[in-house]
Amino acid sequence: MSSTPDSIVLPTPLAPEESEEQSNEELGTEESHVEELQAEEPQAEEHQSEEPRTEEPQAGEHQAQQDGVARAESPTIEASKSTAYRRRLLETVVDLHESGKRPSKDSEIEVLRKSVLVGPIKISFSEDKELMRGASNMRPKELFRTGYETSITLSSYVTKDTHAKHRQVPDLIIDEKNAFQSVGKFKLSEDLTLERIERHLVWNKKREPSSFISAFDGADHAIRRARFHYTHSQRIGHRVFVAAIDTSTLVAATVTSQCESTTSYEVKNSAFFLRSYKKTKTVNVPVWIRDTVVPADRSNITQEELATSGADMWMSIRELRKSNVEVTASRGHSYEWLACGSVPKACVLRVMPFDGKALHPFEGLNPIWSLKSTEPWFWDWKLQMWLLDHDIQSDARSDVDKANQKRKHDxxxxxxxxxxxxxxxxxxxxxxxxxxxxxxxxxxxxxxxxxxxxxxxxxx
Known part of the structure; x- marks a missing residue:
């Protein structure tokens, strides 16, 4: 016997004759061993017959034993399945994140993304890009906001009993100086992000109230939206109006800051967290700010100065798509503008009623009635809102009472x-x-x- 360098013991090769004799001897020992086992079998049977017999378990007891074993093994099986399931989902998450794609609608994975502006926030007016935007025809002559009595956005041109009530904002009241006011309170560091902007562009969503107010750069778009609310929308509006907003004093500006985005991957309808990624980049958000807060030398201002000034700030969807905010092209309209939080009354040029067929830009000799409304609503040009004609309503109620009285007999x-x-x-x-x-x-x-x-x- 010898050993290899790896200390593995190898058998010594035998001559052919010796190997045949050894194999015969081994075969003989195996046969003799089998004969001995056969000779011992009757004795084993006799020995077993002498021992007391035990009754075999019934079928129900046997099934219970199997169930107990299965229950004992189930945690291990479930754990292994859960581990494999999690590993498969994690691999999918990595592929999605590296490719920059979103999961399909029927996928089990849900992507949650939240961004916030961190560090110092600069609002500039004098850089080349702002001066070029201000000199261009990008700013419309007027903006038009369509409103109606059941709109979520608060308005001073409808009665207060129609104002939206939101559970997340229980003390919601419109400020006296505002013509329009969003349900969500605008916070520049939190709302000037991709997620909050695209959330507003998802129409008729109640969760996470929006901090923006939509307007259009042309009257024809506002009239089309007014007709939609009057005749086609599920949220019916029969007291529809269009407000023209002044843009002549808006100044082009840029909000520059570091944006920190956290992307989390979770399993839908469960608390199964998979993985999260953080990314930080510099964003340059193109905005338009009222000149009441712009310094004479066009020097930079802070977000605190903007908030305390009360000046309104606007964003163009067309400009946001071209910026590094990267607003999705399928969200919103290119002719849509967003007011950040509120629109002051001082910026509203005129308010025009829509009667269901046409928009009336100026007051005429005849009163304006809501044509399809079941109640007598007319437009009050002085108060700039739809009012209920109580005289007509009382006369109609009197006629009904008289008819009912005639039908009453002893x-x-x-x-x-x-x-x-x-x-x-x-x-x-x-x-x-x-x-x-x-x-x-x-x-x-x-x-x-x-x-x-x-x-x-x-x-x-």
Whole structure:
């Protein structure tokens, strides 16, 4: 016997004759061992027969034992399945994140992304990009906001009883100086992000109230939206109006800051967290700010100075798509503008009613009524809102009351009247039977105007 350098013991090779003899000897020992086992089998049977017999378990007991074993093994099986399931989802998450794609609608993975502006926030007016934007025709002459009585956005041009009530903002009240006000309170560091902007562009969503207000750069877009709310929208509006907003004093500006985005991957409808990634980049958000807060030398201002000034700030969807905010092209409209938080009354040029067919830009001789409304709503040009005509409503209510009063009779009078009618009907039937079949003669009365005029002249 010898050993290799790896300390593995190898058998010494045998000559052919020796190997045959050894194999025969091994075969003989195996056969003899089998014979010994066969000889021992009767003794083993006799020995087993002498031992007391135990009853075999019943079928129910056997099933219970199997269930117990299965339950004991199930945590291990479930754990292994959960680990494999998690590993598969994590691999999918890595692929999605590296490719920059979103999961399909039927995927089990849900992507949650939240961004916030961190560090110092600079609002500039004098850089080349702002000066070029201000000198261009990018800013429209006017902006148009469509409103109606059931709109989520608060407005001073509808009665306060129609203002939205939101559970997340229980003390929601419109400021007296505002013409329009968003449900969510605008915070520049939190709302000037991709997620908050695109959340606003998802129409009719109630969760996470928006901090923006939509307007359009042309009256035709506002009229089309007014007609949609009046005739097609599920949230019906029969007190629709369009407000024209001044843009002549808006100045081009840029908000520059570091944006920290956290992307989390989770399993839908569960608390199964998979993985999260953080990314920080510099963003340059193109905005338009009212000149009341712009310094004379166009120097930079801070977000605190903007907030305390009360000046309104706007963003163009067309400009946001071209910026590094990277707003999705399928969200919003290129002619749409977003007001950040509120629109002051001082910026509203005029408010125009939409009666269901046409927009009335100026006051005329005839009153403007909401044509399809079931109630008599008319436009008050002085108050700039739809009001209910209480005179017409009270007259209509009086007519209804009179009609109801005529139908009210005493119970005894009804019975007496019914008896008289029955008696008259019986007598007429008897007369008809006695006289036989009746002949009907149709008489067509006419007026002789000559005779009437002759009689009138004689009387005079």
């Amino acid at each position: 119970a005894t009078e009804d019975e007496d009247l019914r008896d008289v009618q029955v008696e008259k009907r019986a007598k007429s039937d008897d007369v008809a039977l006695a006289q036989g079949p009746l002949e009907l003669t149709i008489i067509r009365p006419y007026l002789s105007y000559q005779e009437l005029f002759a009689k009138a002249s004689d009387a005079a």
